[in-house]
Amino acid sequence: MFDQLVHEKKRFLFPVIVFLFVFYFTLPFTLAFFPEQMSMPAPYTAIPWAWIYAFGQFIMTWLLGWMYWRKAKRFDQLIDQMKQEVRQ
16 A cells, blocks of 8 residues: 555656756746847737746646645545554
8 A cells, every 4th residue: 555655656746846847947047048039028918928937837836736735635545544454
C-alpha cells in the first residue's frame, strides 16, 4: 500500500514540478534574451506580452494548487487504508 502511494505521488508530482520550473523560468529567460518582443503589446490589448505571461503564472499556480488538492484526496484515501490495515 505504501509503495502504491509513493508511486502515485511520484507519477503526479514529477511532471508537474518539471512543468512548473520550465514555465516559471521561461519568463526571465525571454525577458533577458528577447526584451523587444516581450515589451510589444499583445493583439487587441495594450498590455505587453511579459505582463500577460506574468499574470498567467498566477493562473498556473492556482490551477496546479487545485489539481494537487484534488489529487491529495486520493492520497488521503490511501493513507486511511494503510492506517486501517495497521490497526487490524
